[in-house]
Amino acid sequence: MKIFSIYGSPRDDGFSSALHDVFLDSLDPGFFIEKTSVYSLAVSPCTGCGFCRDNPSCPIDDLMRPVYGGLRDSDAVVISSPVYFSSVPGQLKNVIDRCQVLWEEHIRRGVPYRKKAGFIILASGSDYGSVFKPSVTVLGHFFKSINCVLGQYDMMLVPGTDGMTGVGPELIGEVRSRAADFSGRLAASDKN
Numbered sequence: 001m002k003i004f005s006i007y008g009s010p011r012d013d014g015f016s017s018a019l020h021d022v023f024l025d026s027l028d029p030g031f032f033i034e035k036t037s038v039y040s041l042a043v044s045p046c047t048g049c050g051f052c053r054d055n056p057s058c059p060i061d062d063l064m065r066p067v068y069g070g071l072r073d074s075d076a077v078v079i080s081s082p083v084y085f086s087s088v089p090g091q092l093k094n095v096i097d098r099c100q101v102l103w104e105e106h107i108r109r110g111v112p113y114r115k116k117a118g119f120i121i122l123a124s125g126s127d128y129g130s131v132f133k134p135s136v137t138v139l140g141h142f143f144k145s146i147n148c149v150l151g152q153y154d155m156m157l158v159p160g161t162d163g164m165t166g167v168g169p170e171l172i173g174e175v176r177s178r179a180a181d182f183s184g185r186l187a188a189s190d191k192n
């Protein structure tokens, strides 16, 4: 099982990254995990040039190349992200926008992609009613474009981090149990 894992926070020791680490550590040790941190990737924004409408690639030659490979070939994609101005941070959005290559290929031109499982971890400073809605919409749209299916329990939303001093044992327990469930389903799907 290949897991492609995308860290969306610039803070390695922030809430979403810490929970993401625990999630990955709790998966079946036999899974192969490839980690990418969007803030360490020199990735330019999509320019909307239209090249990928007719070609299975992007003319911008940068570190998106290995990301495309990881997203096409994986069995599962895990994304963690902070909420910035009610959505995902700019650098994560850059990476997602550059995945228009995959949207064009899979959705518009119908090239089949391996079905993937998805998991999302989001952290926000506040906890107003719709705080996660835009991020969930963006990430859900992204997942659809790579044939990644998000199950009912495959999202961990952590509001109110401004009032927390760190990731406590309750959150760690919760993320471990979600990871165990996710891991079990993935391993079972491998046998089918």
Ligand SMILES: Cc1cc2nc3c(=O)[nH]c(=O)nc-3n(C[C@H](O)[C@H](O)[C@H](O)COP(=O)(O)O)c2cc1C
Pocket (backbone or CB within 6 Å): 009, 010, 011, 013, 014, 015, 016, 017, 081, 082, 083, 084, 085, 086, 087, 123, 124, 125, 126, 127, 131, 161, 162
């Ligand atoms: C630029 C910026 C914008 C933010 N915008 C929001 C926001 O719109 N809503 C919110 O609840 N928290 C907002 N926050 C707070 C972060 O979501 C919060 O600190 C979160 O824990 C960051 O995730 P991380 O700990 O994984 O880095 C913002 C923080 C920054 C730095």
